[in-house]
Amino acid sequence: MKTVKIDAKGMHYTPLNQKIRAAIKDGAEEIILDNVLGQRFIGDGLRGNVRIIVNGVPGGDLGIFMSGPTCIVHGDAEHAPGNTMDKGMLVIHGSAGDAVAHSMRGGKVFIKNNIGYRGGIHMKQYDVEARPILVVGGTAHSFLGEYMAGGLVLVLGIGEDKAMTDRGIGSGIHGGEIIIRGEVDDFLLGVGAKKFKFTESDLERIAPTIKNFCEQFGYDPADFLDTNYTRIGPASSRPFASKYVWE
């Protein structure tokens, strides 16, 4: 495997992304970025199967428009990793900021610890195959899955008494599903969101995702393969029909 190392210390994101693209053009299969600190848009619009290892804290919009590559971060991420991502995988060995997986349309975003506000906002889905998936190992703040139109958000609450304690879950959701480990208090549901029973067939559906997540962070999937989850989805496909339409 051809590996290229780039020292990102003090480098602006434009030359850094140019170097990444040049390395890929040159046939690199793995790119290791050292001393990353705050550089935005890493992996912007990249295609193919390259593997990018980020050592440090990348800036906002990590993996934006990315379609294919795998990006592994040894550190926290800032706002909106996975923004409008299409295909591929982000693995964050830490926490991330607000609007994680913003408008994501395919691929996987795995966060080991916690995320900020509005995780999965505007996530969407065009067909059964290309389903965006966001998995959070810890917990998430308010407005998780806000205006969600498709895809899956899974919160495992590892190390927490309750996986979710912040309000507004699925606020304005009209497609997709939010699955949360354990019980979820009714008052935490956002406008337009509804709880559904989590069944054996739901578990069968998400089991590959759980296994995939556990593989990344060294967890035993057996600890999570039961039906102790709450499934949250849209109460209707047009939650705000009465607000914006006069018929």
Place this chain on the structure above:
Amino acid sequence: MCGIIGFIDRTKSRMDGSSIKAALSLMNERGSGDGAGYAAYGIYPEYADYYALHVFFDNLGESKKKVDELLEQWGKIVHQEEIPTTPQPGIKKVHIPWRYFFKPSEDLMAGKMASENDVVTYIVMEVNSNVKGATIFSSGKNMGVFKASGWPEDVANFYRIQDYKGYIWLGHNRYPTNSPGWWGGAHPFNLLNWSVVHNGEITSYGTNQRYVEGYGYKCSLFTDTEVVAYLFDLLGRQHGLSYEMIVKALAPPFWDDIDRMPAKEAELNKAVRLTYGSALMNGPFAIVVGTEDGIVGFTDRIKLRPLVVGENGNRLYISSEEAAIRVLDPEVKNVYTPRAGEPIIGRFIE
């Protein structure tokens, strides 16, 4: 979109301004080069008993004469000078930054003003609304604001920010959206020892402005953030509220959250909302306030702007981005995103 940063060393160990400049510059994507500024506490120990008044003068003629006269009418200027600057290619020096070290006199105040702070507040309001060509942009003790139109590193180099050592630092990188980019519109906004850096908008500005103006404050700097400094002075200094309570008044819990609280807590929260309804700030904001004994960070109630907190021993950091904190302290610990409306408070250890 703006970038903000706040730093406190709780033991009052002082840090020079070079690293805060580097941290703020890392967030240049959040600014537009139309404004940047710093507030530093603990920088004037030799004049610690005097109010350090930082003033933008358009020239040193008539306007300065008026400010001199007003100050002499209320007290004594023990020292004054132009704030040292170094020309920068990226900064057009449209104002002359000046500083006075001033103390109101008991004799001159007697029967007219209740405290030195009242005198200084009056002078700031009077100069900023009635003296053409002069703006007092900093009026605390043993602290000072340094700001201008430009990028963070240019403004820092212009004021030689690395020459100042402070135990509290605030930094702001501005992206003006709905008010002009001028020197007085750059952050921090200050009154007495309150300094405010803000990312976002105060959409309730009109209501808040009318509220503080009822208490004699005058908003004259064409920017919403100005009112936040006056709200802190009104609620904190004049009404004696704790920082926790001020944040509760400005970014209160929702009514349905209050309904779920235990009776006593619900009663307190209701009282605060009813008493300070006009102080409630709406709109997206993340704010850090410097005070005489610490820093206070908080966001709007639905968290429409980013804020990250980190700690390391006696040092507390609050910023728009984690990476900026890591520029200041690569070993920072306990990095997390606070909840909407949650006050993050760092105080000096007694």
